[in-house]
Amino acid sequence: MQWSKEVQVDEWVREKLKSMGLKLGKDFLEKDASAYLKDALKGASKTKKQTGTGIPDFVIEKYKVDNEIIPVIFECKLGIGKLEKYAKDNEKALDFSNDAISKYALNGALHYARVALQNESQKQDHYKEIIAIGIVGDNSQNVKVKIACVFADSSLAYKEIKHTNLDFLENAKSFTHFYKEECKLTEEDKHLILIRGKWHLSYHSAQLNKLMHNHNITAPQRVLYIAGMILSMQSVMSNEYRILTKGLSPADLQGSQEEGLRDGELVFERIEEFLKVKVPDSAKRKLMLDSFNEIRKDTDRDKIPKNFTYKEGEKKNPNHKIIAHILKEPSSINKQIFAYIYAHIYKEIDGLNGHLDIMGECYSEFLKYALGDGKELGIVLTPPYVTKMMTQILDITSTDRVMDLATGSAGFLISSMEQMIEDVYKNTAKHSTQANKAILELKTKQLLGIEYNAEMFALATSNMILRGDGSSKIYKANTFETEDSLYVSFAPTRILLNPPFTWDYNGLPFIEFGLDRMQKHGLGAIIIQDSAGNGQATPITQSILTKHTLKASIKMPIDLFQPMAGVQTSIYIFEAKIPHDFEKPVKFIDFRNDGYKRTKRSLQEVDKPAQRYKDILKIYKQGLNAKLDNSVYEKPINLNEVYVEDFISDSGADWNFDQHKKIDTTPTLQDFKKCVSEHLAWEVSNVLKNQNSMQGGLEGNALSxxxxxxxxxxxxxxxxxxxxxxxxxxxxxxxxxxxxxxxxxxxxxxxxxxxxxxxxxxxxxxxxxxxxxxxxxxxxxxxxxxxxxxxxxxxxxxxxxxxxxxxxxxxxxxxxxxxxxxxxxxxxxxxxxxxxxxxxxxxxxxxxxxxxxxxxxxxxxxxxxxxxxxxxxxxxxxxxxxxxxxxxxxxxxxxxxxxxxxxxxxxxxxxxYLKVTGLNDYALSQKEKEALKAFENLSALNERERE
The missing domain is CATH 3.90.220.20 (DNA methylase specificity domains)
Known part of the structure; x- marks a missing residue:
């Protein structure tokens, strides 16, 4: 029988749960939830204003994993086509518009889950993850189920599950098995979340950049606005997770012109209050506040514009058209910027709650966009997927002590911190007392950053604070003037660097300075211009080799830093305080094809980049013995083409892959075929284009x-x-x-x-x-x-x-x-x-x-x-x-x-043409055919030997 009402879908779900032995009112609730979950769902109604309490169709709150309750939230819809809706311009991201969450089952279930996870008043013991289930159907024989694991309130923080039935809800054992097998985030899952984040932030960062540019805010000021305003939006919490001061929201900015109450001043004062708790060091706090003072300095930005710049329907809106969909009433420039950051940036970053490296990746991507080509601040930020790869190459664990002597926005420290946290969770239960203690220790004592630029220092510190601190050992200083006692007490075991590209010898002195101050056998990685390793920095390279070992050189994509400063780069890997042994080979790897295509507008996936960034780790560790699944690639990886082990000289001028790649000059039949074919194609093309024509042909517009x-x-x-x-x-x-x-x-x-x-x-x-x-x-x-x-x-x-x-x-x-x-x-x-x-x-x-x-x-x-x-x-x-x-x-x-x-x-x-060249009736003799066949067999044999 065909269903005609949504309640019939509800009936199917109810009976299905009962058939698995679950009891209504005890094991699951219908149109109801526990008092705790109801409180968490305040503001989750799917009406346009979203002011009421949202109640899912069904809720299960009985199952625990590692002593944490994992609620299950159901949303049902009539009609097989109402299962899910994806964003119009991004087929990898679900749509969270009011229309989508009210009309589509999975979108609605995810909406409830996200709201429940953002309940700020219960942050000490609030839900860490929720299972969202969308169910649709036309009749009892045509029902579809889609499941997602939601691990934070950001619209980016979910994983769609391939599992398509409800059998995992039968008992605690089946639920735990399902959770640990299906909900665990793989590297591919993290990459998909990263792509969602890049799409989201690339669009909104472009809009925000345009908004700030139109209001005459310079690039260095823009990044400070972003960092400072996001800090002002954070609530100040006590150690007992009680809110001491609630973070600012757009409603708190009233456009007052009274001194002390201007919008910019309110933002600055809230930053100051937040930093008093988060940055006990008064000198460090003053440095940051001096940078954030830009937000309140220009009083004109707190005035409400009188000119009308946008029409929305029949009602004139004086705000910039980019923000008019959020602010209907006349607002100051500072409030317009604040409201856009709050709606489209802060909620996504804060929502991830430090749970994944994606938080740092998305934020860094936004900072990178705002910095333009990097020249205004003299820096180029390392792409987040590269910082992550470098931390993995160095095999950073929870016991390492990591430093970055040219910190920038702290991208390397963020990636290191996330990898260290993941290592903690390998040995201890998530959110356990032991795990929390270990994480606090590594955040406060095992991450060291030095940054000379005042603005970038403020950004780096803010960036780490937003991820649950980790900022206590970030210092504003000239690296080469810091005291040795700092490194003696810190005892670094790992160093990661992307030095300023304008520094002497392309910045190579930074890695020498750091390696000299590391523990013996410590590991270091630097991404730097190729010229540093091919003879343009020999005083430094020669000096490094007398004290430290070059272990590997990885050639990176030529367009890696596009659309930023266009430089060709390599990553050099070192072992500290072991002089280089010139009788031991160095690993040289060609990673120019990382699966991405970069344009001025975007980063595009063209050939499985997530898999390639996994495989580069295998190649680094296993060399020619690496087991790769080349079937997934359009252009397979030939290990003989991308991996070489070779010796370097003490000249310090042969550190790059191209200087060691072995090229087989033995010709094959295919080489000759290609040469002849290309030449004939060129000749024929010229004939048909009237160049070098045998007959003279048509000249320009002359008619035959x-x-x-x-x-x-x-x-x-x-x-x-x-x-x-x-x-x-x-x-x-x-x-x-x-x-x-x-x-x-x-x-x-x-x-x-x-x-x-x-x-x-x-x-x-x-x-x-x-x-x-x-x-x-x-x-x-x-x-x-x-x-x-x-x-x-x-x-x-x-x-x-x-x-x-x-x-x-x-x-x-x-x-x-x-x-x-x-x-x-x-x-x-x-x-x-x-x-x-x-x-x-x-x-x-x-x-x-x-x-x-x-x-x-x-x-x-x-x-x-x-x-x-x-x-x-x-x-x-x-x-x-x-x-x-x-x-x-x-x-x-x-x-x-x-x-x-x-x-x-x-x-x-x-x-x-063919007649003159003698090609019109040319035929091979039998001997020529036999000789050609023999050469082809020999070529094939040589190819197999090379492989």
Whole structure:
């Protein structure tokens, strides 16, 4: 029986739970929850204002893992299509708009879970994680279940589970097994969360950057605004997790012009109050407050703008259009910035609650965006996935003592801290007294940072505070002027560095200074410009080798720091206080292909970057014996190509991979085939483009005799050119989106935007993609091609199908004319449906009585051996030109003859070229065939030996 009401889905869930032995009112609740959970769900109603208490459809609060209750929250919806909804512009992230959480089951369940996890008043013993379940159905035979583990209140902090039934709820044992097997975050899960975070923050950081730029706030000030305002939003908590002072919210900023009550002053005062608790060192606190003073210094930023800058419906809104969706009433510049950070940045970062490295990664990504190209502050921040990789290469554990002598925004210290915390949890239960004590110890005593730049010092300290402190040993100082006693007492075992790229010898003195002050056998890693290791810093490299060992050199992607400072970099790994043994080899690894493509706008996944960052650790540890699953990659990893063990000299000028890569110069048959093919392709291309033509060919716009005659006949018969609207001649359709990760290899051409290879990107077999043929395509840049054979295309392609039959010659003629508009379009102005609907093209027309006379004779003369077109081309369309004369029609015969004439001339030129070069009838002798076969076998044998 088909269900007609949502309550029938509820009935199915209720009976399902009962069938597993769970009792209503005891083991699970319906439209109800414990007093504790009800309190946590205040403000969780799915109404627009979200002011009431939200109550899920079902709740289970009986199961514990490691003595922690893990609640299970259910949300049910009628209709199989109401299971989940993903964000419009990011298919990897669920949508948390009011519409989505109220209409879709999993979105609603996640919404309740997130609110329950953010209950600030119960932070000491509040829920750490919640299982959210969405259930939908049309009838008892067609029910779908989707499950997610939610570990913080951020919209980023969840893992979708592949498990699709409720059997794990049967008893405590099945629940614990499910939780430990399914809910544990793998590296791939963390990477997916990182991608969600990057998408979220890349969009909002761009908007916030624009907002602050429009309000004349400089780049150095912008990052201080972000850090300071986020600190002011934090509540000051007692050791008993009691709120001493609640963090600021947008409602607290009233736009007062009274001295002491201005918005900027309120923010600064709350920062000051927060830092009194978090930073006991008064000198350090003063340094930070001096930097954050920027927020209150300019009184004009606390004034309410009077000019109207945006209209929302009929009501004028004086705030900047970027913030108008949040603030409806006139607000100061400081409040506008504060409100945007609060809504779109702070809630996501604070919501992750230090639980994952993603918190530092997302925040650092935002700081990096705000810093522009890094030149204003003289720094370039290391990408978070690289800082994480470097901490893993150094195998940092909870007992290590880690330092960074050019701290920046503390990215290396954050990654180190997270890895140390993970190591704690390997041996102790999460959130246990023993684990909490170990984590407090490592945060306060095992992380050392030195930063000379005052603004970056404030950012680094804030960054660590926001992650549950770890800031107590971050100092503002010139590294080279610090006292040795600092390092003696700290006794570092690990050092991580990305030194200022403008420093002497590219910053290499920082690693020498640090290695000299480390414990013996300690490990260090520095990411630095290649030139430091190829002879541009020999005084330092030679000195390092007399005291320390270079263990490995990893060549990083050429575009790693794009769109920041464009430098080529390597990572050098050292062992401290063991002079280099030149009779022992060094590991050289090529990691230029890390699976990412970097543009000025974004970081794009192109070939399994998460897996590649796992495999680089295997390659570092296991070398040529590394066990890799190359089946997951589009471009597999050839260990012989990317890994070399070789000796270095005492010159200090041969530290880079390219200086040690072994190149086999023995030629193979494939090498020769490639060489010959490329040369012939170049020669033929030149012939067809009228360069080095054997016959002289067409020069510029000069017409050949054939075309001269055709043109003359056309004009003598009254021919002229008139404009026609494309949509009069063609039906049109837009292709469908197909992201790279969803493409299945096959033999159907897939067209995407691009001017090369007729627009063909690759070949696929996805059944859901519509197949076209005999059509003109136009991409977003107005590149136009003709495709006669079957093809499919993505959503940047418009497909034009003739309303009445046209052959390939007509299509090619028209496509050429369409492409004439290409200079008008680019990324700023793209060719879309609206462009097509306004697009006129010039076509040849003839008086009706002359139509059959022009072109037919040429067709017969040029293509005697070809099958003549059987259609009446001039009858194709009843299209009218802008200046319509009913006795004129489009001259399709002329169009066909014109293209055929050009094609025939090109073929004649190619035939002449082949004849002159002797390639038209060349055949291999039997001995030549035998010799070629022998060489091919030898080449194959050599290839196998190299592998």
């Amino acid at each position: 005799p054939r075309l001269v005659k055709l043109e003359k006949d056309f004009k003598q018969n009254g021919g002229e050119w008139r404009e026609f609207k494309i949509t009069q001649l063609f039906d049109y359709e837009r292709g469908t989106r197909l992201t790279k990760g969803h493409r299945i290899a096959g033999n159907i051409p897939l067209l995407t935007a691009g001017e090369f290879n007729q627009g063909v990107k690759e070949f696929i077999s996805n059944e859901e993609q519509k197949i076209f043929s005999n059509a003109i395509t136009i991409d977003m840049f107005c590149n136009s091609f003709v495709h006669i054979k079957p093809f499919c295309c993505d959503d940047n392609i418009l497909v034009l199908t003739a309303k009445k039959q046209m052959n390939q010659y007509h299509l090619r003629f028209i496509s050429t004319i369409i492409g004439k508009d290409k200079p008008k379009y680019g990324y700023g102005k793209q060719y879309r449906i609206g462009s097509l609907e306004k697009h006129y093209i010039s076509l040849p027309v003839l008086p009706v009585l002359s139509l059959r006379g022009v072109g037919e004779a040429h067709n017969e003369a040029i293509h005697k051996t070809q099958q003549e077109s059987k259609m009446d081309c001039h009858e194709v369309a009843n299209a009218t030109s802008r200046n319509d004369k009913s006795d004129y029609k489009i001259a399709f015969d002329y169009m066909e003859s014109y293209i055929k004439a050009l094609e025939a001339e090109r073929l004649q030129e190619l035939e002449a």
